[in-house]
Structures are given as structure tokens and as C-alpha cells.
Amino acid sequence: MNSVDVSEVLEDEPLLAALCEELVTFMNGSNMGRLTFLLDELMLDPSGSHLDESDYEWLQDGVRGAAQRRDAWTREILRLADEGVSVVTSTGPGYPVNLTLVHDGPPLLFVKGDLCEQDRRAVAVVGTRVASKIGLDLAQLISGPSSFVGMRLG
Template identity: 30%
Template sequence: METKKLFILAHCRGMSNQIILKLIQMDPTLQIIDELNDQHWNHYFKLSNEKIKSFRADYESIDVNKLLKKYDDEKISFLPLTNVLYPKLLKNIADPPPFLFCKGDLSLFQLKKIISIVGTRTPSKNGIETVEKFIKPLVREGWIIVSGLAKGIDTFAHKLTLENNGKTIAVIGGGFYHLYPKENWRIAREISEKHILLSEFPPATIPQKWHFPLRNRIISGLGLGTIIIQAKKRSGSLITAHQALEQNREVFAVPGSIFDENYAGTNELIQQGAKLVTTANDITEEFDQII
């Protein structure tokens, strides 16, 4: 694949992952980009004339070498789908990101013992204690913890992993220059230095609401399974759980009181077939035969 052309596409307005993946399927070298006229873009990729104009303006104006040097100075790696360092499990989902922007120790992607933990942004004391109960033994056994750096359970999953000298991967829903939530910048910096901070969006991308369901498929796609700790009905955590199921990954749910809305989603997942878990061993035993 022509990495520089892909790098340019990553920064062009009007280019969705679906369009980029379709272009790669049509021509892995991406030389086809220079051969397509406006009618082709409109007919095959459903781009409006306005989006075609924006795309061409960006495609022709981006200084690739200058931008690559800027990212290199900032220790930002551009990781195409075809790169040997690209996470193997993520590559196998139905809609893998055609590229990732990463900061940190990319060798972590090659390890097998990767598990995701997500949950509510407003956890109870019991929820936080539950995260700790699972994190400590998982980290002790060498599991890498993936989460989304969101408020609540995600943040505690990352913090407790770091406090217990474990390794963690944080997937964010915007670019590195616009970290959300802003109060997590310290932990994000620590993760970006010795762990992995990643996004499928270029660094200058301002996070949008629709970015987060996309982020969730990466959280579930990176690991062998996903643990749900406190999730309300119709929550982002449930979206992650359902994406994990679609990706043929294990889903684990911690049960809770029927009088606590923070457990309505997790209890529903158990009704639907997710494995009820109360200890880390309930999770690790599922992978004894493959690790």
C-alpha cells in the first residue's frame, strides 16, 4: 500500500473509513485516486460536489513530509492496516480502521493477553471497588487493560492499572490535540509515554458525539473479551458489549442490585447470554486453552 497517499487521505475532508477501505480494495497502491474524476467520486462513493471540492483542496495542499516530521517530533506514529505492528485482533473485525494514530509502546499490540473494561461515567463506590477487584489480579497475571479514557469506570480502569504497575491502552474519540475529557490530560500523557494512547482520527480532530460509537468498536476489537462494570440501559458501554458480540469476542458482565440503575444494563446483558462474573478467575478461565 502507498503509505503516503493513505496518510494524505487520513487528513482529507469527505474521506470516511468506508470510502478509504473501498479505495484500498479497488487498488491497494491507491494510484486510482489520481485517475478518478468528479463523476467517479459521485457515482461510486456517493460524494456530493461540495465534498469532492473539499477533498481535492485538501489532497492537493497537504505537505506530507512537513506533517510527518511534525508527528515524528511529537512521537505520533501513523499505523496503516497493512503495517506488521497493527493490532492483529483489530485487523480481523468487519470494519477495521484503515489506519491508527498512536503514541507509546506499540509492541503491546503484539501481546495476546489483552482485555477491555468499560462502564458507567457515574460509578458508585461499589463500582469503583469492583474495578479494583478485577484489575489487581488481571494485572498480576500480565493482562493489558484497554478502556476509553472516559469519566468514571474507564478512568479508574486506567488509573488502577497504572497504580498496580500494569500496562494499559487508551482509545480516544478525537485527536490527540483535543483530549476529552480535558481533566484526563495527565493520565493520557503518562499512558502515551510508556503504554499506548490511540485514535483513528488525526491529531487535530475535535471529538464529535458520533465518534464515540466508532471508538467503542476499537475498544472491543483490541481485546479477547470485554468486561462491563456498571452500565445503564442504552449506554455507550452496552454499545461496546454488542459490538464485542458482533466481533465474536467474549462479553463478561458484573451483576448488581435490581434497584440500582447502574446495573440495569449489565443485568440485561446477563439475561441475553453474557457470562456473569464475580472474580477475575471467572474471566481468565475462558482463555486457558488459547493463551
């Protein structure tokens, strides 16, 4: 099988989104942590020469498959941008510092609005693609403005 340059994903948001779709379908589990770790390693040395052979082959296979979905993700990212949603990658400058400390942190985020310094102490609500009415109501309550004003947790 021919070799591909896996470092391409460091600067190519649509390709990274497609890679996540290819390798980490549900954005959870050990493969998400593995992908985030390997992306961090590629940032240190984009050649990937220091990676374990099986990890490098896993990334190469993923990039090959992702290349087929890159154009679709380019269109999706542009559509999301029209709705005020941006992509923040773990390899980019806007990625939240606190998420870099999470073992299985997501390789990319879709953010509506802006991330700012005050968000360092923010709480994120992560949900499911098929949420129940109770789950949606609870997420709205938790994430709504001033939900916890005056409330002490713990």
C-alpha cells in the same frame, strides 16, 4: 477537476493521516470502514481502475484536501516519534492481524511502545478526546498491568 494519484497514501503516513482527518474526522462511522476497504483495494491494484467511480472520486477529493495538511501531519508525526509514539497504517506490515478482521477497522493507529506477538490477544482501550474523570480512571484500571490476572471473563 484535475486527477490525483490516490495510491500515494499507501506509502505516505502523513498524507494518510491527513486523508483520515479530511474524510473520517472522528475516526468512526461508515466512512472509516469505507476508507479502510478502499485502501485495501488500492493495495491489490494501486491504479484504482477497479474501484467504483464515486469511490475513486471520493478518494481523489480527500487526497486533494489532505495534501494541504500533509506538512502539518509530517511535523506532528515527528513530534509524536520523539515521545515514543509510532504510526501503524492498515496498509503497512505492522498492522495487527486481528484488526484486519474488523469491518470498520481504523486505517491508522498511533501506538506508544511496540506491538509484539503477545499483543495478538490484547485488549485495546479506545476513548474520547474529552474524557471524564471516571472514564479516565476506568480506562487506567482496565489497561493497567495485570488488571485481569486470575480473572475469568464470561
